[in-house]
Amino acid sequence: MIRVVLADDEPLIREGWAAMLSFHDDLTVVGQAADGRQAVEAGAGADVVLMDIRMPRMDGLAATVELTRRSPSTRVVVVTTFENDQLVWAALRAGAAGYVLKRAPAGELVEAVRLVHSRRAVLFPDALRRIASPHHGSARPPRPVALTPRELEVLRHITLGQANPEIAEALHVSRETIKTHVTNVLGKLGARDRTHAAVLAYELGLILHGIEPG
Known part of the structure; x- marks a missing residue:
């Protein structure tokens, strides 16, 4: 069972993610966070954290840095509305194992959770070359x-x-x-x-x- 924490300042987004993941027997939501500080606390010890970038108190990039330092085994997938190469690069350098857009199909988000949990990358090679x-x-x-x-x-x-x-x-x-x-x-x-x-x-x-x- 893959234990997932949902970090986004919009309750409806978190509820949507939770509903989406609930359809899959190998995934379970073990916590939620409305800001970056909560994400660090809730995410420590989880398998995967779905992390928004724009959040109050501590943004998702800073939270990713702190979370991966505190809990190295926890994998972070940054999920954001911003299709911005600089943000992608910053997220990867911050310690994110993958990056998915919020407008991506539901199946892509679910697959991202599974891939990072299995230590696979969640970034297409052409995207990596472009942002690099x-x-x-x-x-x-x-x-x-x-x-x-x-x-x-x-x-x-x-x-x-x-x-x-x-x-x-x-x-x-x-x-x-x-x-x-x-x-x-x-x-x-x-x-x-x-x-x-x-x-x-x-x-x-x-x-x-x-x-x-x-």
């Missing part, structure tokens, strides 16, 4: 990262949003081998998860825009 472009190289100075050629190849596949079985099939190796490579990539990058690894890949210049694994 204006920020590439500007967020932090490059630092050396000792990835092997195979690990770099795995990282490229991660930025394409591919799961371990897909990467294993593409590279003609076992899933366990890919699992080991992914663990090593995350460790060397200091990445929280696959989404964070993809963000760092662009920030550190490890992945060229528009270049996909051959």
